[in-house]
Structure formats: structure tokens, C-alpha cells
Amino acid sequence: MKINKTIIPVMLIILTTQTALSDEVSQYPIPTKLYTHQNHQVKINNTEEGKIFVPVDTVITIKSGQSLKLSETKTGDKLNCYLPSDLYYNNNLIAPEGSKVTGTVLSKKKGELYITFNNIKTPYGQTIPITAKVKTSDKTGIIKTNDSMIKEVKGSIQIEANTIFDIILNQPITIYANTPF
Numbered sequence: 001m002k003i004n005k006t007i008i009p010v011m012l013i014i015l016t017t018q019t020a021l022s023d024e025v026s027q028y029p030i031p032t033k034l035y036t037h038q039n040h041q042v043k044i045n046n047t048e049e050g051k052i053f054v055p056v057d058t059v060i061t062i063k064s065g066q067s068l069k070l071s072e073t074k075t076g077d078k079l080n081c082y083l084p085s086d087l088y089y090n091n092n093l094i095a096p097e098g099s100k101v102t103g104t105v106l107s108k109k110k111g112e113l114y115i116t117f118n119n120i121k122t123p124y125g126q127t128i129p130i131t132a133k134v135k136t137s138d139k140t141g142i143i144k145t146n147d148s149m150i151k152e153v154k155g156s157i158q159i160e161a162n163t164i165f166d167i168i169l170n171q172p173i174t175i176y177a178n179t180p181f
Contacts, residue, residue, distance in 0.1 A: 039077060052092045054173040059135055059166050060087060062117075070113060070145070079115055081102035087120075094175060095120050095128060099168070104144040111166045113143040117167050129171055135166040 062081040081101040087094040099177075103117040119134040133141030134149075143150065145157055149165045 052175045098117045111145045131171040132167040135168045
């Protein structure tokens with residue numbers, strides 16, 4: 001059997017074009033090394049190209065978006081907080097200022113409150129799953145009535161709106177560099 005040598009290169013071009021097109025519509029976009037935030041490019045410096053790794057025990061500063069009165073709080077209540085500034089790790093932008101950080105009250109006992117934080121949602125709709133707790137001096141994550149973030153207002157023990165405090169990651173975060181905010 002004789003093979004026409006002009007057909008083989010044409011077939012290779014067709015196969016290459018089909019592969020390139022399928023990559024463009026792939027469910028997992030090809031990671032990039034640079035992206036833009038607030039008119040400047042942010043460089044990706046990671047161990048695996050195209051991914052940003054944020055390790056366990058990373059501290060994130062957040063600001064409460066509402067008051068949370070201990071006397072009225074129950075298990076399952078949500079606490080909406082925000083990033084007061086851009087969140088960077090190793091010069092990599094993780095989430096921009098104003099991103100919403102959602103917490104859930106896991107337990108409440110007399111004089112104690114345990115809140116976990118489960119996601120960061122950017123102003124552009126990107127959700128970053130996290131597992132974090134409030135950073136406390138005893139490292140338990142349990143907020144006690146004598147903690148600095150707790151205030152007594154008109155006889156009520158509460159976390160006031162706009163209170164700035166730290167949370168600490170219980171699990172690492174992995175973000176793809178080309179993930180839109």
C-alpha cells in the first residue's frame with residue numbers, strides 16, 4: 001500500500017488544531033504566571049507552576065461586618081466579615097480588599113464562642129474555600145468574654161461591627177494563578 005506523503009502533514013495539522021481548540025474550552029484553564037490587579041501585574045512565585053499554595057497556620061486579618069451579641073447568638077448563626085486590605089501570600093494576591101469572609105458559630109457556651117470560617121468570596125464572585133478559626137492567645141480558637149475583640153456595650157457582651165481580628169488557617173489553600181477574582 002502506498003501512502004500519499006502530503007496527506008500525513010495535513011492530518012497532523014488537523015489533529016494539532018483540534019487539540020488546541022479543545023484546550024481553549026477545557027474545564028480547567030491553563031495556568032498563567034502573571035495577572036493584573038488594580039493596574040499592576042502580580043507575579044506568581046510558587047512551587048508548582050500556575051498554583052498558589054497558602055499553608056496551614058497562615059494568619060488572615062479580617063473585619064466584622066456586623067455586631068454579634070453573645071446573648072442572642074446560637075449555633076449555626078453566620079458572621080459576615082471582610083478583608084480590610086488585599087490578602088497576599090509570598091507576594092501573590094489571594095483575594096482583594098473587600099472580599100467577604102463567612103463564619104459560622106459552631107458552639108456557644110456561657111462566656112465562650114467558637115466560630116469557624118469557611119470561605120472567602122471576592123467582589124467579583126470567586127469563592128475560595130477555607131477552613132479557619134479565630135486566632136486566640138490560647139490557640140483554641142474559642143473566643144472568651146475577656147478576649148480583646150469582645151466588648152461590653154449597654155450591658156451586652158458582643159463583637160462589634162468593624163472589629164478587626166485575626167483568623168488562622170486550619171487547612172492549606174490552593175488557588176490557580178489565572179483564577180479570576
